[in-house]
Amino acid sequence: MNVAEARHQTPASPALQRKPLVVHTDMRWPIGTGIYNVMEAYVSRAPSKVKIESLPVAGGVARPLTPLALTRALRAHSPRDGVFWNPGFVPPVPSLREHCPSVVTVHDLTHRHFYSRAHRTYYDYVFRLFYRRCAAVVCVSEFTRSEFLAWSGMPSDRVHVIVNGVDPVYARNRETLDYPFPYVLYPGNRRSYKNLNRLIEAFSASGLAQAGVRLLLTGDRDQSIVDHSRQCGCDGSIVFTGVLPNEAMPKLYRGALFVAFVSLYEGFGLPILEAMASGVPVLTSNLSAMPEVAGQAAVLVDPLSVQAIATAMKQLGQDRVWRDELIARGYERVRCFDWDASAAALWALVEDVGTSGSRSF
Structure with a gap:
């Protein structure tokens, strides 16, 4: 026919x-x-x-x-x-x-x-x-x-x-939440495998707090986290965002100096992509699915080593050229996840x- x-x-x-x-x-x-x-x-x-x-x-x-x-x-x-x-x-x-x-x-x-x-x-x-x-x-x-x-x-x-x-809204967004300080963002829950205690210890050891940088944690204030950060000598530099609506998350990412997501285990790790789409460098773990998602577009560290996390945090906080390179790689990487x-x-x-x-x- x-x-x-x-x-x-x-x-x-x-x-x-x-x-x-x-x-x-x-x-x-x-x-x-x-x-x-x-x-x-x-x-x-x-x-x-x-x-x-x-x-x-x-x-x-x-x-x-x-x-x-x-x-x-x-x-x-x-x-x-x-x-x-x-x-x-x-x-x-x-x-x-x-x-x-x-x-x-x-x-x-x-x-x-x-x-x-x-x-x-x-x-x-x-x-x-x-x-x-x-x-x-x-x-x-x-x-x-x-x-x-x-x-x-x-x-x-x-x-x-x-x-x-990754939701296209992260790449389209250009707004921030206008926090009056530079911050490292941890976006996630507080379960044990999220490795928050080591992240806080590494933040304290990195020297970023002394430079006026804050560690921003999503969710409400958690007394156990406050107590641990006090033991580490950085309780004044830990900030809780409170519960934010979904539409605020792209703004939260966009304003970050970098995202620190050093879990012990993830089946995927969506915050890695949300940060990359937002034009923000990523520090993440070299375990489970995180290297698979991050590719060559993030800094990978041993999440069991406080020193390794702290060293990477310090360099990311101070080296603008390195951050810019990671941002460019991140924009390319997120194209693989549509x-x-x-x-x-x-x-x-x-x-x-x-x-x-x-x-x-």
């Missing part, structure tokens, strides 16, 4: 056109969390052939009984049609009753390493079984995929890497699972 003939063909009847793929999602992840940001990035980029429906799930978003609650919601509202996708890490309970296949995004395995013995046991004896029954698992880095495969025993062809992107490309890959995978007839169980 040539083009002229094709133009005169009768269009397919709407009734014969393929229906949108229904994707059932747990959308209760709290605003401001990393999982919420990932979820919003994907949902806002869903193609027209995908219809996202929020599951009415009871209970907490990541409690021990959440997998059961997800399965109950799927049985009640979508016994067979579509696909279940969780942007977080919680899979549904395997069931003897066939229902829609599951795709779950696994960001890391921190619960096995840095939480309680109960968390580790739950992962090893419950989640591992549930993951194996998913049609596909998405990991956010090659590091996470390798660790997940070694732990879970899932077939490698069902575990995929789709990297996170939400549009990642969303296209995710929704193509979800559609493939939905149309191939694959089932979780």
Whole structure:
């Protein structure tokens, strides 16, 4: 058939056109969390052939009984049609009753390493079984995929890497929050693997505080951090931002002298990219997924060495030429992490699972 003939063909009847793929999602992840940001990035980029429906799930978003609650919601509202996708890490309970296949995004395995013995046991004896029954698992880095495969025993062809992107607002923004002092920024929570005690010790040893630089920590004042910084002799140079809305974060990054993100473990490390997109140098760790994300565009240090962190902080605080070089590298690096490309890959995978007839169980 040539083009002229094709133009005169009768269009397919709407009734014969393929229906949108229904994707059932747990959308209760709290605003401001990393999982919420990932979820919003994907949902806002869903193609027209995908219809996202929020599951009415009871209970907490990541409690021990959440997998059961997800399965109950799927049985009640979508016994067979579509696909279940969780942007977080919680899979549904395997069931003897066939229902829609599951795709779950696994960001890391921190619960096995840095939480309680109960968390580790739950992962090893419950989640591992549930993951194996998913049609596909998405990991956010090659590091996470390798660790997940070694732990879970899932077939490698069902575990995929789709990297996170960075919100374009960080690159577009040119405003700051106008703090009246230069500051090093730590953007993140206070969990043990974030390595804040060593970061504070290194900041104190770097001499930056004596030069009028502050260490800015996101979130509310934490007395244990204040006490530790007092022991290090730098309590007057530690500043807490308080809880900031999402729209303030690009301004917070843009005003930083550099970002210090020296975790002991990350499945990805989104603050690395947010800093680079903001035109800010990055100091990060040489462990887990952080070198993979940072590439050659950040300063990598041993996060267990206070001296190594302090030396890098001092040089970053004093060497403008080096900062400018890292900023230029960072702008190039973030081009490798695009939400549009990642969303296209995710929704193509979800559609493939939905149309191939694959089932979780």
